[in-house]
Amino acid sequence: MAIGLLAFFILFSYVNTFYNNTMSIFLVNSDYNTYLFNNNQFILPTKYKYVKLEDIPTELIYSLLWSEDREFFEHNGINIKALTRAALINIRHLSIVQGGSTITQQLSKTVYLSNERNVKRKIMDMMLAFFLERSYTKEEILEAYLNSVYLGNDISGIGAAAQRYFGKDVQDLSTEEILVLVGIINGPEIYNPYKYPDRAKSQAEILLYSLPDNFFSLQTREDIDKKIHELIFYPQSYNERYLNLIYRVKQEEELIGLKGGGYTIKTTYNKNLFDSVTLDENSSAIVLNNKTGEILSFWGGEYTVFYSNQQIGSSIKPFYYILALEKGYDVNTVLPDYSMKFGDWAPQNYDKTYRGSVTLKEALVNSINIPSIYLAMHIDISPQQSIDTIKDFLLNELGIQGVYPNDLTLSLGTLETSPYELAKAYSIFPNYGIIPSTYTISEVYDRKGNLIYKRYPQIERKVKSISNKSYSIMNSMLREVVTNGTGKRANIPDLDLHGKTGTSDTSAWFVGFTGGHVFSVLVEGEDILSSTSAVPISKDIATSLLYLSSSKEVPVYISLDTTEKKDSFFDAPIEFISKGKNVIEFLNSIKYELPINELKRKINEAINVIEYIYPDIVISVRKWEEENLIDFLEDPVAFIQNGFDLDTYLSELTINETNISKLKKAYVQLLYIYPDQALIVEKFLKENGLF
Known part of the structure; x- marks a missing residue:
């Protein structure tokens, strides 16, 4: 007995250390990210989609507990009766044919262990289940299980399975679809809906007739049975060429420090553009x-x-x-x-x-x-x-x-x-x-x-x-x-x-x-x-x-010197317009040649000349000014995206309390969006003793 107790405490200490060094039950393998095109369509069939317990139909939870662990809310992670029953069956068959695992044990195996069937793994998942039950509530364990249980075809969790097999969100599943998904849990490869659809339906039928009568409120078993056999599984299809797109995204995941899995990643890829072009291997x-x-x-x-x-x-x-x-x-x-x-x-x-x-x-x-x-x-x-x-x-x-x-x-x-x-x-x-x-x-x-x-x-x-x-x-x-x-x-x-x-x-x-x-x-x-x-x-x-997409033309800019030697809107606004020249094209051509404040001043002077003669052109000029001449302190990102030079702007900035406050806010805003521009602001503030 002393040796047995010593062995138990050594094993207990080992499992405790192992558990404390492992991850949360809610963390997901990095392979289980969902990737979307820029129109939100899947690039590859989804492997994982997290679903909150409150959004999972009661029918599904009840069917799962009935099939996998009927005393889930009564036991403390280990069901002694189920283990005893499984042990007797295994002894009779002289092999491990039944596990007797609770949902908590299955979760510990999924998150921390392998699928290997042996005594060591069984003892480990029992002890880990003990620790899980003391670290998490029953609801948290059930939610984690439903989001991590393997359902075949590299699918993790009930949310992704609903999308892959039926093209639906979990909350929209019918009774017959719920029974199929719960049935797959017993043998994801044996009841693979794509490889063995009849087996998957037969397993759902077995579960159907095992459920108590009070489970069926409006539909009879016969009606559901008929619908099970009429089910059509959502096709498993994707373009293998998409894999190259994912490889590039994986590189960027590392650059932005994205670790773990379970993320939904929206990419910049245009599906229609990609699908419209096919190239050979060369x-x-x-x-x-x-x-x-x-x-x-x-x-x-x-x-x-x-x-x-x-x-x-x-x-x-x-x-x-x-x-x-x-x-x-x-x-x-x-x-x-x-x-x-x-x-x-x-x-x-x-x-x-x-x-x-x-x-x-x-x-x-x-x-x-x-x-x-x-x-x-x-x-x-x-x-x-x-x-x-x-x-x-x-x-x-x-x-x-x-x-x-x-x-x-x-x-x-x-x-x-x-x-x-x-x-x-x-x-x-x-x-x-x-x-x-x-x-x-x-x-x-x-x-x-x-x-x-x-x-x-x-x-x-x-x-x-x-x-x-x-x-x-x-x-x-x-x-x-x-x-x-x-x-x-x-x-x-x-x-x-x-x-x-x-x-x-x-x-x-x-x-x-x-x-x-x-x-x-x-x-x-x-x-x-x-x-x-x-x-x-x-x-x-x-x-x-x-x-x-809408076709954009490449802008043609002319230097300010050349423009002013010929015709300048600023020098003679009325004559410029009367010759049929385009004011907006002119403004585009000299947009970067003058500081913003000087450009605004020249525009105002020209508008004062033409505002009663050409009111429609005044409206278009004001609109252009609003879209293009954005002050850095009011909208730093728009200023930079418009291509203006920040050094020039800061060199002409009036230093007062209001501007300093706005400049510091702009610095914080740019720090992670335009770090190179943020450094320019930082340098300016330091040079003026303001940082």
Whole structure:
């Protein structure tokens, strides 16, 4: 007896330590998250959906207790009578055929132990049940059990099972559906509704006829029996291609510190966009919202789209062409086009012909190599310095991660990078220098449906070394690439699509953008042309974008200096309008050229001149002012999303008690949404002794 007591206390102490080091019964494995498209449709069939006990039908709870543990509210976690009965049956069969477990024991096994049937596991789940009954109420144990019990097909909990097998919420289940679900608990694989629907129905029928008469209030057993056999299980269907989407979300879960499971994760993925495009195994692509940074869809393996490195060919050209525009070159600059040799390197034009000379615009639109190399050589004071300048722009200003060459071949795209990196970098063109931070998780809800995470758009980079004038010229040329150049097979009426092709020895590319989206397409293979491989795919994607969302045009901005030399709304408002010029287009063109307060002052002065002559235009100008000229202290997020420079704003800010108070509130608001901008505010406050 002494040895037995000692063994008991040692085991008790071990289980107690084990229990104290384990998790709550309400925590869920990280594999049991629910993933949604941006329209709230399931990406994959749900594995887990938390349901509160109060929302579970009384019929279901009664059926469960009748089937699994009729004395649940009477015992203390262990039912001695049931254990004795099970032991006698097991002795008679000389094997473990019945467990006699209570719901508390089953819960302890599900949460803490394995499904292995042996004496050690049985003793463990009995002792763990003892501790559970002293840590939680009966209602909490029952709720945890109903949300964790395994119901086949990788489904955990009654909520997910109701969705998967019947396409319903738990509270909407019929009596016959409830009986099927409770019956599955006895053998999730044996009574799998998808593999063995007749078995699942037969088990429900057995439970039906075992229930007492007072269980049936309005329906007879025969009526329910008939309905059981007429049941049709919700089809188990999903697109295996969706798995690649989930892999990317899993990466982001780690970045935002999401641990455990049972979460409902709403993604940025557009289901209709993804389903509308099918690519073969050699192709991959990605689409971003170039204003918010949302990853709307991608096709191909996650590694290929986000991490692989392929030479990008001529799709590199717009990046150094815009550097040339900033250096003073223009669309009519004449570039040489004849056979050249650079050390041991003798590049050629694709068509093996030479034109003697071409304009800068012709060289880009038709992707002619020799004049492009010549241009790249003259970005800076020497060929090597030019390459260093281009590389610095790509790597440090645009943030393109990849494998960089250190020679002039960079001008023909021997930079190796991924579709994701290239698409993100092209955002500078429609956004006039702004690259948004990309993301796939927009919202996260905990197991009880509470919103615990929401992502807001953030600016990752703002390229300040390029003027709006250069961006406008470049956008004009990239539009012509699609209308008349190497990308014309991607052109679609009514879509303001811009883009650039690229071809290397082992890949073909097309990177395109509209006012609201940017995408890149990669086709891998030898001896392929972008015009016949990547461009047709791009047209399919662009067509989907046209039909799935409103088409936004790429804005065209003109520098303030150029505008004021010609016609300025501010200098002569009445004359400007009388010539038929568009005031809103003018305001858009100089939006970033003046500080907000000065722009407001000029607008007010102009309105004072035209308010009685053109009242309709005054209304539209006031509306534009309300939407665009948002004061930072009133709405910091909107100010930043409008693309205004915070340093400039703060340098002109009047320091008084009211403004300081608002500035500190703005700092707190930005800290987790736009941390880079919050640092600017923090620096300003510290420099003025206010932090």
